[in-house]
Amino acid sequence: MDTTTVKRSEKKNVNREPGPGVEPGSSTRRQQPGDVPPLTSAVFHILLALGDGERHGYAIMQEVARLTDGHVQLGPGTLYRSIQRMLTDGLIGECAERPDPELDDDRRRYYRLTDFGKRVASAEAERLFALVTAARNKGILHLPQGGYIV
C-alpha cells in the first residue's frame, strides 16, 4: 500500500486499516503482536466481540456484556477511547460498506477485526491460557465438575 493511499484513506476516515500487520504510516514493516503495548481489559473484550464479525458500537457493548454474563459493561467513553486506540494500532478497521439502510441506521459506523488484530487477540488468549494452566498446576484454579482445559 503506498503512502498516497494511506493518506487518502485517513482523510476519508474510512478503511483506516493500513493492511494486515502493517504499521500505520509505514509501508514495509510488518507489525508483530509483541509490538503492541499490553492490551487493556476493554481492548481485549472488544477484540473478542469482533471475533465473529463486524459490529457497530452499541452491538459491541451488548456482545461484551453477553460474553461476560453482564459482569463487564463498557461505557461509551471507554468503548470509543479504546476503539480510537485500536484503530491507531491497526487492531481493527472501519468498514466502508454499510448494511442495507432499510435494516439499520446508516449513520452508524461498523468496525471489524484486522488480520493483525486477530493475531494480537490470539497471542493474548494464549498468554491468558498459559496463566490459567499455571494456576491449575499450582492448585489455585479448581475447575468445576465436568470443566476441562484442553
Place this chain on the structure above:
Amino acid sequence: MPTATRRPRAVDWSCRLYALLVRAYSPHFRERYGAEMVRVFGDCCAAAFQYDGTGALLAVWARALLDLGRNAPADRAQDLVRDPGARRLLFALVPVALLLAAVICVADVLTVEIQGPVYLLLLFTALLGLAHPRAVNLWAVVLGASVPATLTLARWRGWHLPYPTDASTPYYALLALVPAFLGAHGGAWVRRLLGHCRANLRTPAFVLAVVLLGIVCCYQGVGVLDRKAEFPVAKMPYDPWHSLVRIMDPSALVFRLS
C-alpha cells in the same frame, strides 16, 4: 432508513444532557466520536427504560457518569500532551517558574516569610514533574540537601537570617521536600488535574471557583499584611508546630474571618 420510533421523553432528555456532557472530551475526540457516543448512550437508555423504567435509566446514568469522570480527563490530558502549543507553553512556564521561585526565595530569606517559596516550589516542581519527571528526582535531592546546608552555613558564618529561617531545624528541609516529591511522582496526577481544568475551563462553575479562589487569596494576602503590621516579625514567638499548622491548614483563614 429504519422506521423512526418515538422515544420516551426521559430518554430524549437523557440524550440531550449527555450530548452536553460529551463536551468534556477533547474537541478532536468529540468531532470524531461524539455523535456516535450520544447515539450509543441513547440506545442504552432506551433499552434500560424499556426493560425496567426509570430505575434502570438511572443506573445507566450512574455508569455513564463514572465512565465520563474516568475517561474525559484522561482524554483531555492525552490531548494536552499531544498538543504542541500546550507543550510549548509548559516548557515555557518551567523557566519562568524557576526564575520567579529563585527571586522570591532570595527575597524571602532576606525578609520574613517562608510560605511563599514553599508554594512556589510546589508550583515549580509540579511543572518540572510534568516536563522532566526524571530530572525532578535530582531536584528533590538538591533541594533536600540545600536547605540544611544553607542553614548550617549561615550559622557557621554567623549570618543573621530573620525568623523563621533563623531556626536551624530539619523541619523546613522536610517541608521543602514535599513539593519536590510531589512534582517528581505526581506528574500523572498533575496532568489529570490540568485535564480537569481545561475540560471545565468555560463552565460557569469553574469560573465561579476561580473568582472565589481569587477573593480568598486576596483576603489572605491582606490578612498576612495586617498581621505583619500588628506583630513585628522579629518579635513573633517561634513555634515550628504552629508554623506547620499555619502553612498547611486552610482553616486558618476561617479563623481570620471570624
